[in-house]
Amino acid sequence: MIELAYKIAKQLTLHLLPRSTTSTPTGSAITKHQTPTTLQFTITLSLIPLTMFLLKTWRSTAFGLYGYLNFTKSSFLEHSKKFKAEDMQIKIEGKNCIVTGANSGIGYATAEGLASRGATVYMVCRSKERGEAALSEIQLATGNKNVYLEVCDLSSLRDIKALGSRLSEKDIPVHVLVNNAGVLEHNRTTTSEGYELNFAVNVLGTYTMTESLLPLLEKAAPDSRVITVSSGGMYAVPLTNDMQFNDGKFTGTEQYSRNKRVQVALTEKWSEMYGQKGIGFYSMHPGWAETPGVAKSLPGFAKSFEGKLRTREEGADTVIWLALQPKEKLVPGAFYFDRAEAPKHLLSTVTGSHSAIDSMLEELRSMSGISS
Secondary structure, three states: OHHHHHHHHOOEEEEEOOEOOOOOOOOOOOOOOOOOOEOOEEEEEOOHHHHHHHHHHHHHHHHHHHHHHHOOHHHHHHHHHHOOHHHHOOOOOOOEEEEEOOOOHHHHHHHHHHHOOOOEEEEEEOOHHHHHHHHHHHHHHHOOOOEEEEEOOOOOHHHHHHHHHHHHHHOOOOOEEEEOOOOOOOOOOEOOOOOEHHHHHHHHHHHHHHHHOHHHHHHOOOOEEEEEEOOHHHHHOOOOOOOOOOOOOOOHHHHHHHHHHHHHHHHHHHHHHHHHHOEEEEEEEOOOEOOHHHHHHOHHHHHHOOOOOEOHHHHHHHHHHHHHOOHHHOOOOOEEEOOEEOOOOOOHHHOOHHHHHHHHHHHHHHHHOOOO
8 A cells, every 4th residue: 555655646746727828917908919828837746644644543543443342451351261370370489570660550560470479579660669668568468578679760771770780799590571661751851861751761771671681681591581561552653763753743642652662673673682592572562451650641541441441460461471481382572462472563554664673773772882
């Protein structure tokens, strides 16, 4: 469709051929000796913007319909009929798990779920106060005292690198890294380090955290894995090199969707780059869950779907499932939803869009100052 539209869009000319006369002074009459001429008006219409608008609308509509049919609480209950209870009864004592954004929502449910199965859990939280409160609750609920707090602002490269250094000093093998922390800021906000905030947390922060912990993940190989919590919102957009949304009018929700698309593409690339080192890389979508983040960032959406959203535990279900399963059961670099591999694209028009990730990876390396 795009190829055809581009061919048509190269130039569409409409020739309007009204009968007219040669120009004469104002008020002059046309004589029979004056030869009528034709004035040709050429209007050039480009279909490219229209085509892009239609594709964008098409993607958004497809995502909305697909989400309504699959991402709600009722869909989880339906999908869960095929779940195997034994998949979640695996104990992981002695394994070290790091969960970012762990003081609330899906991150909290993930940390609690891993702790309840015996894991040593490091909760990475921006707020020391909220992190300590969540840690106490999880320890009390699970009886697991091997739950620790690491304070880190995931929008700050300095903070992330400092965390990486602290964990490296502990010299602990990291069996599971869950990149869960995320933000959806509607207004363009720039961090103290000069990056657009959504991008800084969702993309640059995720990249820097993962790359910083690679040596510790290698220590736990071949059982180590990285699970990145993406979003179905990525279905609405293709991959774009404009990671900080410098072109066009900034829209927070679109930037969030772009960020989540990058996370899925990064997961593919990481799997390709580091899979031979015994590290598994997977991305997933939790469905539409009722979390503090959703209530704050998308209040209208939360209100419209009141009673229809998944619980935080249901949203975290696939994260925990991915952390527990033998890697032989999982597809390297795959995108998961409700304990099953899911498509990365809803429309054939955006397949292959991840080819841009190589140049984006170089840019992320430069920004982070981490060489792979």
